[in-house]
Amino acid sequence: MMRAYAEAVAARRARTALGLVILLLLAAVSAHVSEVDIGKFVDHIGGVGGYFDRTLRLESGARVWTDPADWLWGWKRWGRLLVDTLLIAYLGTVLGVIAGFFLCFLAAENLTRSRPLRFAVRRFLEACRTVPEIVFALVFVVAFGLGPLPGVLAILIHTMGAMGKLFAEVVENIDMNPVEGATASGAGWVQVVRFAVVPQVLPNFASYSLLRFEINVRGAAVMGFVGAGGIGQDLVEAIRKFHYSDVSAILLILIATVMVIDLLTERLRHRLMGRGAA
Amino acid sequence: MLRLEGLVKNFGDKRAVDNVSLAVPAGQLVGVIGRSGAGKSTLLRMINRLVDPTSGRIEYDGIDVTALQRADLRAWRARSAMIFQQFNLVGRLDVLTNVLMGRLNKVSTTRSVLKLWSDEDKALALAALEQFGIAGIAAQRAESLSGGQQQRVAIARALVQEPDMILADEPVASLDPRNTRIVMDALRRVNRHFGITVLCNLHSLDLAREYCDRLVGISAGRVVFDDVPAALTEHVARELYGLEADEVMDMPASRAPAGVVAVAA
Numbered sequence: 001m002m003r004a005y006a007e008a009v010a011a012r013r014a015r016t017a018l019g020l021v022i023l024l025l026l027a028a029v030s031a032h033v034s035e036v037d038i039g040k041f042v043d044h045i046g047g048v049g050g051y052f053d054r055t056l057r058l059e060s061g062a063r064v065w066t067d068p069a070d071w072l073w074g075w076k077r078w079g080r081l082l083v084d085t086l087l088i089a090y091l092g093t094v095l096g097v098i099a100g101f102f103l104c105f106l107a108a109e110n111l112t113r114s115r116p117l118r119f120a121v122r123r124f125l126e127a128c129r130t131v132p133e134i135v136f137a138l139v140f141v142v143a144f145g146l147g148p149l150p151g152v153l154a155i156l157i158h159t160m161g162a163m164g165k166l167f168a169e170v171v172e173n174i175d176m177n178p179v180e181g182a183t184a185s186g187a188g189w190v191q192v193v194r195f196a197v198v199p200q201v202l203p204n205f206a207s208y209s210l211l212r213f214e215i216n217v218r219g220a221a222v223m224g225f226v227g228a229g230g231i232g233q234d235l236v237e238a239i240r241k242f243h244y245s246d247v248s249a250i251l252l253i254l255i256a257t258v259m260v261i262d263l264l265t266e267r268l269r270h271r272l273m274g275r276g277a278a
Numbered sequence: 279m280l281r282l283e284g285l286v287k288n289f290g291d292k293r294a295v296d297n298v299s300l301a302v303p304a305g306q307l308v309g310v311i312g313r314s315g316a317g318k319s320t321l322l323r324m325i326n327r328l329v330d331p332t333s334g335r336i337e338y339d340g341i342d343v344t345a346l347q348r349a350d351l352r353a354w355r356a357r358s359a360m361i362f363q364q365f366n367l368v369g370r371l372d373v374l375t376n377v378l379m380g381r382l383n384k385v386s387t388t389r390s391v392l393k394l395w396s397d398e399d400k401a402l403a404l405a406a407l408e409q410f411g412i413a414g415i416a417a418q419r420a421e422s423l424s425g426g427q428q429q430r431v432a433i434a435r436a437l438v439q440e441p442d443m444i445l446a447d448e449p450v451a452s453l454d455p456r457n458t459r460i461v462m463d464a465l466r467r468v469n470r471h472f473g474i475t476v477l478c479n480l481h482s483l484d485l486a487r488e489y490c491d492r493l494v495g496i497s498a499g500r501v502v503f504d505d506v507p508a509a510l511t512e513h514v515a516r517e518l519y520g521l522e523a524d525e526v527m528d529m530p531a532s533r534a535p536a537g538v539v540a541v542a543a
Binding site: 177178180181182183184185186187188190191194195196199200 | 326328352353354355356357359360362364365366367368369370371375379380382383387390391432435436439
């Protein structure tokens with residue numbers, strides 16, 4: 001018996017080891033095929049450090065923290081742009097979550113019996129989340145002109161795609177007994193969803209949405225790269241025009257904001273999940 | 279009058295219900311008995327159309343239930359209320375909302391989605407809870423209740439559907455002896471008081487004998503017995519239950535309901 005167990009463990013170990021080897025082999029092959037040159041990385045790693053070193057010096061050559069007033073000279077403008085960025089992320093998240101909410105039930109196997117409908121909704125959601133936000137933003141900037149509107153739309157569409165899929169998975173894991181109970185009492189599909197499904201999934205939906213908001217703040221920060229509003233415009237300009245200390249100042253403000261949002265949403269999410277367990 | 283004619287249900291190549299024909303006059307309390315897996319549950323679910331029959335016909339007062347679609351089908355489901363072994367309430371909603379869900383078929387989608395219940399509906403739901411002595415817990419979440427309370431809430435939900443018939447699928451199988459009594463008494467009350475036909479799947483023979491006007495024995499999907507409880511001899515019961523016979527008989531229901539014994543065995 002002991003030997004059989006030992007053999008089983010050995011077999012499992014061998015399988016794990018084999019899996020790891022395959023994983024690393026595949027990584028090496030993809031590096032080679034896509035011409036990711038490790039040598040180049042080693043040669044130029046110093047350049048990255050040098051760049052960051054320069055961003056931490058003022059034009060006078062002094063370290064940035066010796067003169068915060070000079071370093072953060074643009075804080076009023078940046079603060080305003082940061083608020084814009086947050087509003088773009090917020091609006092995009094709220095609208096995208098609402099759209100994803102309405103679509104997720106149609107994509108869930110346990111609620112939508114019609115295969116063609118489910119297929120169509122799923123492929124649509126897939127398309128929405130596969131195209132990167134920044135690409136949508138570029139397209140919308142061409143269509144609607146510069147400003148925050150293209151940014152909001154881009155985040156909305158991507159959020160709808162991602163949340164629709166995630167929500168659908170939550171829906172597919174619900175307890176079906178209440179659904180059966182509501183159906184058996186003559187409730188229509190919308191009523192079944194409203195009463196037997198939504199109460200079960202709402203805490204999870206809220207939690208995922210908060211997580212998404214956090215991701216979307218980061219997404220909105222680069223919307224300005226393509227002229228879709230927010231602080232990204234100033235950041236990309238500072239990088240291109242070699243205003244080194246501005247780059248670090250904007251990044252500092254961004255990182256601080258994201259950290260605060262992280263902390264806040266995490267606290268909220270824990271409260272939501274706590275209530276979910278009760 | 280409910281009429282089943284040659285009802286058949288196949289799951290894959292397994293025949294769950296095999297050519298069942300039955301006529302149930304209004305107002306009867308019928309116990310459907312048989313061992314687990316005999317097809318009792320599938321039979322009841324077909325009547326409510328939660329499960330569609332493979333062939334055969336269900337007719338109620340001249341309506342061809344098997345042909346009903348969409349709104350007509352939902353209206354029929356409201357008329358043939360179901361009670362489940364696992365209660366099938368929505369745990370996160372309060373008791374009154376759970377009972378009000380029995381009104382969904384009669385409320386417009388828009389009003390119900392916004393939970394704009396009429397005062398009449400709310401009064402009806404509260405009265406239904408009052409019937410079973412649990413109006414005091416109307417504001418509690420359904421998941422916080424005991425099994426016996428949950429099943430009574432489920433019966434109240436069935437009642438506000440104003441049904442012609444209640445189909446109870448093993449309503450006491452997950453309850454302790456005391457709650458078994460309370461729930462069976464509630465079903466009998468619904469039957470005697472409101473004249474609602476009750477079809478009740480039961481595992482325990484003693485409960486079936488005690489509460490039902492008529493027993494229908496199912497074995498391997500077929501009706502093998504259909505008569506008053508008194509006619510159910512030990513010989514027939516042994517045939518019906520086979521090896522399980524000793525578990526379901528001669529066991530006072532007040533001490534151990536069949537469900538508990540069956541699980542323990």
